[in-house]
Amino acid sequence: MAQRTPLYDVHVKAGARxxxxxxxxxxxxxxxxxDEHEAVRTRAxxxxxxxxxxxxxxxxxxLASLQRLFTNDLAKCADGxxxxxxxxxxxxxxxxxxxxxxxSATDLLVCVNxxxxxxxxxxxxxxxxxxxxxxxxxxxxxxxxxxPAAAAVVQKLxxxxxxxxGTYRFTTGDVAGVPCIVARTGYTGEDxxxxxxxxxxxxxxxxxxxxxxxxxxxxxxxxxxxxSLRLEMAYRLYGSDMDDDTTPLEAGLGWVVKLDKGxxxxxxxxxxxxxxxxxxxxxxxxxxxxxxxxHGYRVLRDGQPVGVVTSGTxxxxxxxxxxxxxxxxxLAAEGSTFAVEIRGRAAAARVVKTPFYSKPKPASPGAxx
Amino acid sequence: MxxxxxxxxxxxxxxxxxxxxxAVVGITDHAQDALGDVVYLExxxxxxxxxxxETFGVVESTKAVSDLFAPxxxxxxxxxxxxxxxxxxxNEDPYEEGWMIQVEMSDPKExxxxxxPAAYRKFLEEEAE
Numbered sequence: 136m137a138q139r140t141p142l143y144d145v146h147v148k149a150g151a152r153x154x155x156x157x158x159x160x161x162x163x164x165x166x167x168x169x170d171e172h173e174a175v176r177t178r179a180x181x182x183x184x185x186x187x188x189x190x191x192x193x194x195x196x197x198l199a200s201l202q203r204l205f206t207n208d209l210a211k212c213a214d215g216x217x218x219x220x221x222x223x224x225x226x227x228x229x230x231x232x233x234x235x236x237x238x239s240a241t242d243l244l245v246c247v248n249x250x251x252x253x254x255x256x257x258x259x260x261x262x263x264x265x266x267x268x269x270x271x272x273x274x275x276x277x278x279x280x281x282x283p284a285a286a287a288v289v290q291k292l293x294x295x296x297x298x299x300x301g302t303y304r305f306t307t308g309d310v311a312g313v314p315c316i317v318a319r320t321g322y323t324g325e326d327x328x329x330x331x332x333x334x335x336x337x338x339x340x341x342x343x344x345x346x347x348x349x350x351x352x353x354x355x356x357x358x359x360x361x362x363s364l365r366l367e368m369a370y371r372l373y374g375s376d377m378d379d380d381t382t383p384l385e386a387g388l389g390w391v392v393k394l395d396k397g398x399x400x401x402x403x404x405x406x407x408x409x410x411x412x413x414x415x416x417x418x419x420x421x422x423x424x425x426x427x428x429x430h431g432y433r434v435l436r437d438g439q440p441v442g443v444v445t446s447g448t449x450x451x452x453x454x455x456x457x458x459x460x461x462x463x464x465x466l467a468a469e470g471s472t473f474a475v476e477i478r479g480r481a482a483a484a485r486v487v488k489t490p491f492y493s494k495p496k497p498a499s500p501g502a503x504x
Numbered sequence: 505m506x507x508x509x510x511x512x513x514x515x516x517x518x519x520x521x522x523x524x525x526x527a528v529v530g531i532t533d534h535a536q537d538a539l540g541d542v543v544y545l546e547x548x549x550x551x552x553x554x555x556x557x558e559t560f561g562v563v564e565s566t567k568a569v570s571d572l573f574a575p576x577x578x579x580x581x582x583x584x585x586x587x588x589x590x591x592x593x594x595n596e597d598p599y600e601e602g603w604m605i606q607v608e609m610s611d612p613k614e615x616x617x618x619x620x621p622a623a624y625r626k627f628l629e630e631e632a633e
Contacts, residue, residue: 167540
């Protein structure tokens with residue numbers, strides 16, 4: 136049977152549609168994906184992301200050990216700062232993409248994908264290099280309040296001065312009387328917070344956040360909106376856009392691979408691949424023909440399969456079809472064209488810059504209408 | 505959930521409204537609800553000939569892709585083309601504005617194989633178990 140978060144009953148009572156995701160019974164939507172998507176882009180939406188896992192490195196060797204397992208450079212991550220990066224195998228293949236929360240050099244929390252809880256723990260524990268590594272996944276619930284109204288809503292419930300918590304920074308403090316890690320992180324492209332709290336307190340915190348956000352029309356949001364929001368930002372999803380057989384360089388995550396930081400697992404393979412050039416690359420594309428690209432659809436060039444779509448949807452904010460696909464390196468440049476095979480039909484596609492979505496800029500004063 | 509008395513239903517969740525020799529076809533309230541927000545549609549052209557049980561189009565929501573199956577055989581004589589530019593209509597009004605095609609039936613006897621509202625409800629209950 137699928138696992139349930141401490142908020143499962145709350146979701147069911149709220150009328151959520153429950154689906155199984157990564158071995159978890161999770162809310163995919165409450166009122167509707169488009170509704171919830173729009174709420175996050177314009178106001179705020181509240182997500183239960185308690186299915187995510189937490190692995191903690193402690194002790195004098197914590198920083199050095201994790202640094203050897205992480206592609207990004209934790210020496211450049213201050214205490215109280217979060218950093219995104221990959222865990223790689225010797226081959227350069229991605230074990231998982233994770234966010235490391237550096238509480239101190241002797242205490243670092245690794246937030247891992249739900250499907251990879253056990254795999255990551257086994258991998259990290261097996262390569263711990265003398266650090267104390269604990270799987271604390273069952274000891275944490277995680278709520279994400281995301282959207283332009285998020286900070287004002289959370290601020291109503293806490294004495295923590297959120298103005299001093301910058302993007303990808305975190306602190307600890309009570310929110311609605313619940314002890315939390317208060318992190319300015321997320322997976323939507325909006326400002327917002329991820330609150331890590333004790334599982335037993337999650338329903339109280341959930342209720343308090345919705346109540347504090349009621350006037351701002353904050354609503355609960357499910358995995359459906361989470362997926363369309365992240366895809367508009369071209370954020371990768373492990374298991375769909377990458378796996379053990381893809382490298383961060385192929386996945387377009389070269390910016391979190393710091394080959395000059397010193398040795399780490401996978402470094403040699405990644406350095407070799409960088410030198411030789413990647414054979415394929417994950418690109419963002421839009422369709423110029425009707426249709427919606429979906430995971431697994433084939434990429435065609437001159438009628439021949441040359442790649443595969445890994446994520447696709449109709450972007451609710453942009454109202455166009457967008458997707459991510461692996462294509463041969465020569466087709467990866469912006470403006471390159473190929474076709475996506477949709478039910479036997481070749482739909483024209485073009486490589487575009489990502490993120491697909493960027494926040495509308497406020498009109499400058501005095502600008503011509 | 506609403507299943508109008510004057511319609512007949514398929515196990516693939518299409519409905520059919522008979523007007524003389526024509527059948528108006530759409531998807532049921534249950535289907536639109538299960539799909540979620542409909543964002544894309546592919547419909548046949550006027551003149552296409554459909555065979556009962558075969559796919560005549562596609563409906564896609566944010567998350568899902570679903571084939572449309574012809575409840576009866578015949579020639580497509582009208583297509584609700586504006587629906588393609590306003591697919592949300594399928595969610596908002598599945599039985600009226602959300603109709604998809606009209607078919608000139610070639611074998612009206614096929615109608616006997618469709619479900620009445622009570623039988624369709626029963627089928628949904630069984631499917632949910």
